[in-house]
Amino acid sequence: MLLLTNIGQLLTLRGPAAVRRGAAMRELGIVADAAVLCSGTKIIAVGPRREIARQAKRAREIDCGRRVALPGFVDSHTHPVFAAPRLVDFEQRIAGATYEQIAEKGGGIRSSVDAVRSALRRSLAEQVVSAVTRMNQHGTTTVEAKSGYGLDAASEIKSLEAIRAAAARFAGTIVPTLLGAHVVPREFSTRREEYVRLVIEEMIPRAARKTDAAKAPGSSTVRPVMRASSRRSASDGQGAPRWRSSGGSSRLAEFVDVFCERGAFTVAETRLIFEAARRHGLGVRAHLCQLSETAVADLLEFEPASLDHMECACPADLPLLAQSSTVITLLPGADYFLGLLSYAPARRFIEAGVALALATDFNPGTSPTISMPMVLSLACTQLQMSPAEAIAAATINGAAALRLAHSKGSIEPGKDADVAVFDVRDHREICYWFGENRCWAVINRGVLQARR
Ligand SMILES: [Zn+2]
Known part of the structure; x- marks a missing residue:
């Protein structure tokens, strides 16, 4: 004891x-x-x-x-599987280039892809271990970790295997997410439907395949996620929760994420990918409304565990979000690092009764921080959240964003x-x-x- x-x-x-x-x-x-x-x-x-x-x-x-x-802290949104910092992007942005201009010039997400494709799984795992260990030293005990810089089936699966190997060496908890739909890779730029098909027909089935927990390296520390199968009552604990466990064996991914944004994937493509995730028993989450406004109604029927970013959320959607079991995860570290002048409308979300979480969005392009305390500082000074609200968003609501509120996020x-x-x-x-x-x-x- x-x-x-x-x-x-x-x-x-x-x-x-x-x-x-x-x-x-x-x-x-x-x-x-x-x-x-x-x-x-x-x-x-x-x-x-x-x-x-x-x-x-x-x-x-x-x-x-x-x-x-x-x-x-429950850091419910991170991208730790990458090989190198993106220092050219950093300097270009300082000189005035926008996120989309950098992407058009060959920087951005795609520039992390070559390095991940050629990296050994072992060295990617080392990167993840290093990141989650530093997170842990700053008070984070549960980390959601996405793939998303491989963008072909072999490299996305390699990234998820690196996350699993890192989880085996990490004393905290890692929840793995497949983000094959991060951006359409260069070689598919004129054949995007084919890439969406690759995500649906190859990546998701492979990520969802159960591996015997006893045999899988690292699976003992990848926590089986319990998923809500009803609407708001399930994650609120206000009604009878109906949880479905992934049981004694574990999957390479528990969630499927999509970057639903202009320049990335459309709502129609996101729906196709979500349908495939659902068929394979995986939870869903999305990057949404980071650069442009997108209505949430078409995605809420999939009961996403979380919709993340939401800087450009449509005010008319707030009542809909407040009625749903979906957590909105704000990532002010990205807005800070991109030098944006406006942040997500956190006060409006809170007043409308939307469940808010906070996460680092740790990634090499737009939010190279592992520090939840830094995110809490930004939440207070830039999002006008009170310290108490920020702490709740980073603990119990972060756990809810991973459907883990039954085991994480409070001291009880x-x-x-x-x-x-x-x-x-x-x-x-x-x-x-x-x-x-x-x-x-x-x-x-x-x-x-x-x-x-
Ligand atoms: Zn992200």
């Missing part, structure tokens, strides 16, 4: 609703002078220090020295023992000190990983 004790402020994020909306995003369930008792990989007791101490007779003790503890008995301890006295400081790492200790499923 492991006892985290002498916690000055414990942010439990406890509560009946799995995903937070509106005013509920400001309720962090704070316990002062608290302790958390873990057994194996799970939390078994949470509460005032004196009360918990009585139940923890022979536990190994970690004195948190009055610091702040919270659920480990029965949940995975994923805890981050920050070297601060007040939780608002986590969002306040930017550009430095205040994370003091991380517990990944009951195992103390790092203490400074």
